[in-house]
Amino acid sequence: MIICLKINYHMSIDLKTVKHISKLSRISIDDQKANKLEKDLNAIFKWIEQLNELNTDNVEPLTSIAETTLRFRKDQIETKNIREDVLKNSPKDNKDYFVVPKVVE
Amino acid sequence: MTNLIDLTLNDLVNKVKSKEISSKEITTAYIDRSKQSKKLNTYVEETFDSAIKSSEKFDTNPDFKKKLPGIPLAVKDLFCTKNVKTTASSKILENFIPSYESTVTENLWNEGAILIGKLNCDEFAMGSSNETSHFGNVISPIDDNLVPGGSSGGSASALAAKLTPATIGTDTGGSIRQPASFTGTVGLKPTYGSCSRYGIVAFASSLDQAGPMTKDVKDCALLLEVMSSFDPKDSTSINFKRPNYSSNLNKYIKGKKIGIPKEYRVDGMPFEIEKLWEKGKNYLKDCGAEIIDISLPHTNYALPTYYIVAPAEASSNLARYDGVKYGFRAEGENLIDMYEKTRSQGFGDEVKRRIMIGTYVLSSGYYDAYYLKAQKVRKLIKNDFDNAFNKVDAILTPSTPSSAFKVGDKKDDPVSMYLNDIFTVPVNLAGLPGISIPAGLDKNNYPLGLQIIGKPFDEQGILNIAYSMEEKINFKLKTNDWWIK
Numbered sequence: 001m002i003i004c005l006k007i008n009y010h011m012s013i014d015l016k017t018v019k020h021i022s023k024l025s026r027i028s029i030d031d032q033k034a035n036k037l038e039k040d041l042n043a044i045f046k047w048i049e050q051l052n053e054l055n056t057d058n059v060e061p062l063t064s065i066a067e068t069t070l071r072f073r074k075d076q077i078e079t080k081n082i083r084e085d086v087l088k089n090s091p092k093d094n095k096d097y098f099v100v101p102k103v104v105e
Numbered sequence: 106m107t108n109l110i111d112l113t114l115n116d117l118v119n120k121v122k123s124k125e126i127s128s129k130e131i132t133t134a135y136i137d138r139s140k141q142s143k144k145l146n147t148y149v150e151e152t153f154d155s156a157i158k159s160s161e162k163f164d165t166n167p168d169f170k171k172k173l174p175g176i177p178l179a180v181k182d183l184f185c186t187k188n189v190k191t192t193a194s195s196k197i198l199e200n201f202i203p204s205y206e207s208t209v210t211e212n213l214w215n216e217g218a219i220l221i222g223k224l225n226c227d228e229f230a231m232g233s234s235n236e237t238s239h240f241g242n243v244i245s246p247i248d249d250n251l252v253p254g255g256s257s258g259g260s261a262s263a264l265a266a267k268l269t270p271a272t273i274g275t276d277t278g279g280s281i282r283q284p285a286s287f288t289g290t291v292g293l294k295p296t297y298g299s300c301s302r303y304g305i306v307a308f309a310s311s312l313d314q315a316g317p318m319t320k321d322v323k324d325c326a327l328l329l330e331v332m333s334s335f336d337p338k339d340s341t342s343i344n345f346k347r348p349n350y351s352s353n354l355n356k357y358i359k360g361k362k363i364g365i366p367k368e369y370r371v372d373g374m375p376f377e378i379e380k381l382w383e384k385g386k387n388y389l390k391d392c393g394a395e396i397i398d399i400s401l402p403h404t405n406y407a408l409p410t411y412y413i414v415a416p417a418e419a420s421s422n423l424a425r426y427d428g429v430k431y432g433f434r435a436e437g438e439n440l441i442d443m444y445e446k447t448r449s450q451g452f453g454d455e456v457k458r459r460i461m462i463g464t465y466v467l468s469s470g471y472y473d474a475y476y477l478k479a480q481k482v483r484k485l486i487k488n489d490f491d492n493a494f495n496k497v498d499a500i501l502t503p504s505t506p507s508s509a510f511k512v513g514d515k516k517d518d519p520v521s522m523y524l525n526d527i528f529t530v531p532v533n534l535a536g537l538p539g540i541s542i543p544a545g546l547d548k549n550n551y552p553l554g555l556q557i558i559g560k561p562f563d564e565q566g567i568l569n570i571a572y573s574m575e576e577k578i579n580f581k582l583k584t585n586d587w588w589i590k
Contacts, residue, residue, distance in 0.1 A: 013465075017465075018461075021461045021464050021465050021468070022461065024464050024468060025420065025448070025457075025460050025461050025464045026424075026427070026441070026444040026445050026448050027445060027448045027449050027452065027457055027460065027461070028445035028446055028448075028449040029449065029457075037457075037458065037461065040458060040519055041458070041461065041462065041465070043519070043520055044412065044462065044519060044520060047409060047412075047520050048409040048412055048413060048475070049409075050405075050406065050409055051406055051409050051410065051413075051478055051479065051482055052478075054403075054406060054482060054485070056478060056481035056482060056485070059481040059482075059484050059485060060481070060484055061477055061480030061481050061483075061484060062480050062481075062483040062484040062487055063480060064311065064341070065297045065298075065311060065487075065535070065536030066297065066298050066341050066343060066536070070340055071337070071340065073337065082204070085204035086204075086430075088202070088204060089200075089201055089202060089204075089430070089431035089432070090429075090430055090431060091428060091429075091431070091432065091433065091434035092434070098429055098430055100429055100440055100443070101437060101438070101439050101440050101442075101443050102439070103439075103440050
């Protein structure tokens with residue numbers, strides 16, 4: 001595990017990785033954009049990696065600034081009859097459903 | 106009679122209450138000036154006609170008990186406003202009309218304020234110069250072709266140009282305080298959990314806070330008082346007793362201990378900012394405060410930490426923009442193709458870059474190395490502040506490492522753009538309140554700000570310190586209306 005992390009720290013982001021990230025992000029990019037992103041992301045991650053100067057072995061990660069447990073609320077419906085409101089901004093018009101390209105053949 | 110647009114928010118409120126002026130007179134004055142100020146590109150949506158109607162309605166049946174009686178306000182276009190287009194300055198939301206109201210804006214309208222329009226900002230609040238907006242750059246009234254800062258750049262510019270008597274912004278890493286500093290105005294980011302995030306287009310949920318942007322500190326206290334509330338609709342809203350910030354505002358800061366963190370003396374910081382900071386210390390001493398040198402040892406690591414945490418949260422928050430339920434959709438051959446084309450065409454370059462950074466640091470095999478590491482360093486940064494606040498009541502720093510720059514100057518170098526927020530980002534990471542107040546001018550006559558950072562929930566403390574300093578600094582914002590033809 002530790003060895004694996006060390007390899008990650010010094011690995012630069014190649015074009016293949018950029019295209020993989022774009023796939024994961026559901027953002028299509030052309031080759032020109034991919035080349036630019038490769039350059040930008042490498043510069044940013046080179047700068048980010050200064051965090052590795054710090055030893056954080058015994059530090060608890062900070063996951064929430066408020067440090068309180070989440071409140072419970074009553075399980076009850078607060079808004080009713082908002083179907084029209086919910087569908088109002090849908091990019092494809094249909095008064096009953098959200099319409100998407102065919103998913104199941 | 107003095108020109109209405111030169112008055113502070115408090116002055117306007119008082120004049121309405123004493124029936125010296127009507128809501129319609131004020132609303133008309135700000136709308137007229139806004140119409141003459143298109144060159145600054147501050148508005149993305151104008152609600153002038155409905156505002157005039159609302160002001161007439163107020164004048165017919167005025168309620169002088171309200172805190173913002175009939176006062177016109179333009180707000181950052183990151184706040185959802187019911188039946189008024191809300192875009193986050195993104196193409197992907199260019200036609201989005203919310204069917205609900207954000208809690209913070211609801212609080213404003215409940216106290217009598219009237220919406221006059223939605224203000225430009227960086228796309229999804231990602232930027233420090235308002236150059237990432239789908240609707241174009243905002244220009245600062247301070248000088249032609251000068252950026253107003255960001256992401257609340259439209260808010261800062263509209264306020265400084267007197268197109269709105271006060272405004273509200275959001276601050277994830279400095280997006281209220283940095284543009285306030287660049288435009289010679291006052292901006293406050295409250296403690297995390299103070300102002301509800303409900304109905305604000307989400308960027309990085311553990312960092313986002315809404316806050317007031319005003320002409321002076323007294324206005325800031327009033328607007329914060331109206332904005333801040335406990336809200337069950339925001340699961341991280343904190344239920345604490347909110348003081349009456351405006352009536353508790355005072356200049357008694359004798360004996361207050363103010364920390365000066367040595368790590369904020371960064372390489373390459375202009376001498377004039379160093380000098381300004383020194384002046385700030387002297388003003389505080391004159392007010393009877395005690396200056397204490399402190400150390401925040403992990404300061405240098407705050408920005409890289411931020412650029413893991415914020416994009417990670419953003420990549421998750423912005424996953425909802427898929428072209429299905431609302432917003433822009435590009436047609437595709439199948440569902441996945443539709444998603445990919447929609448997001449590719451709907452988001453701008455900076456937003457795409459941050460989504461991709463976030464996706465990468467959260468992806469399998471990299472989570473521990475980047476995201477978990479950043480959360481641990483975030484803890485160290487918070488510990489620094491906790492330790493400092495054992496010794497001091499508040500901390501004084503410059504707001505930014507430089508004054509405003511020209512449009513295009515930093516656009517092609519993301520890291521150099523990110524460095525703008527070096528003094529503001531640690532405050533968001535630790536969830537603390539911070540205020541930027543105008544404190545002087547640089548060699549080009551561009552405004553410079555000082556930041557006061559407080560303990561959690563001590564907005565009153567930093568407001569009082571700011572109020573005391575404001576009197577000593579006696580900053581006067583001067584613009585010669587060059588953009589009005």
